[in-house]
Amino acid sequence: MSNTDFQTAAKQEEAYLRAVHPTPEDIPGCMKLFDDFLACNIMGVQLKSLYRYGHMSVCDHKLDDFKFCMSIKNMHPEEKRDAWIHRRAEWWARRRLERSSEDVWDIRTEPLKDFPPARPDVTSSSTSTIE
Incomplete structure (x- = not known):
């Protein structure tokens, strides 16, 4: 797991999103976010989630995104962008720092010692000649 704390991860995500x-x-x-929420609830997506993960797809976060968009609708466009980026950066930072099904391996900070192993020297005496 990463040694990054939440504030650092959120700042990194915010810089990337900007x-x-x-x-x-x-x-x-807002209409795109509402469409995403509706698309999350269609039968194909729900069946795929049931097959892959053993449970129905949870779409609450998509509805929350739509509600958040509606709440900032009357802001100045730059303020709206800043609020949206800040919210998404925190979401990505939480997702990055939490455990997930993708956490199978630990990230190495340095390469393995003596890897890959050296190949044995192939000499010409080991090869036979055909006469």
């Missing part, structure tokens, strides 16, 4: 979404037009609109 680079990916440089203008207010780059953040998703």
Whole structure:
């Protein structure tokens, strides 16, 4: 697991999101977020989740995103972008720091010693000649 604390992870995520979404037009609109919520609830998505994870897909966070979007709808576009980026950065930071099914291996901080192993020297005496 990473040694990064939440505040550091949130700042890293926020910097990344600001680079990916440089203008207010780059953040998703409320209708897009509502469509994402509806798409999460369709039968195909629910069945895939049931098959893969053994439970129905949980779409509450998508509804929360839509509600948050509606709550900042009347803000100035730059303030709206900042609020959205801050919220998403915290979400990604929590997701990054929590355990998940993808946490199978520990991240190495240095390479393995003597890996890969050295290959034995192949000499010409070991090869036979065909006459």
